[in-house]
Structures are given as structure tokens and as C-alpha cells.
Amino acid sequence: MRNKLFAISFALFLSVTAWSQTSDTNFVRTENSFPNQAIELTNKIEIYPNPAVEYVTVKINNSNLEHTEIEMRSIIGNEIRVKVEKISENEYKIPVKDFATGYYFVIVKDEVVRFKKAYRFLKD
DSSP, X not given: OHHHHHHHHHHHHHHHHTTTOSOOOOEEOOTTSOTTOOEEOSOEEEEESSSBXXXXXXXXXXXXXXXXXXXXXXXXXXXXXXXXXXXXXXXXXXXXXXXOSEEEEEEEEETTTTEEEEEEEEEO
């Protein structure tokens, strides 16, 4: 019973973390910007396609991440070992073809700059 309660609590925590489906961004005004305009500085992360069938792509724009790591977790928090393929400097491909239908989390993290964010996607 205690383990089930822990798993449910962890899944709830991850789902709240992934609620926004967009990353934290910092905005700053410059001398030349108009009063209502802001320039986005860091870590815009996209996860697509959603729902996914064969693979999920993680694209990181305006990044200040130095040593990006990507993890996969089931909806209840179990770690799933996957081979992450680096397509380009800021784009990664994760195969999900053999996963069961359901929700999963992609966790993008960087210990150097203390960044960690979970993104939920549906495997169709």
C-alpha cells in the first residue's frame, strides 16, 4: 500500500511538473525594444510529434544548457532505458515504437546549470 501511494504521489508530481508543456524562459528588455516587446533568452524546448507512433523529437532552442541529458520515465515514474540519437547540436530523436500505448515523460536536464524539466507525451 505504501509503495502504491508513493508511486501515485510521484506520478502526480511529474504530471504537475509537465502541465505547462513549455519550458521556463527568461525575458529581458533591451534599449531598442518597444514597450510591450521582450526578447526570449533561454531554453525553449519542444517535444513532437504528440501523440507519437515511432519516435519523439526533442528540440532545444535558445539554450544555455552545457551538458544536456535526456531520460524517459513511465507515467508512474519508472525509468525506461532508451537510446537517444543526437540529430544535431540542439535536436534529439528517441525511438518509442516498441512502447505500450500510454503516457510517458521525457525529462531534459543539465546538472551544470541546474536545469530539469519533464514533458509529457502520448505514445499512440
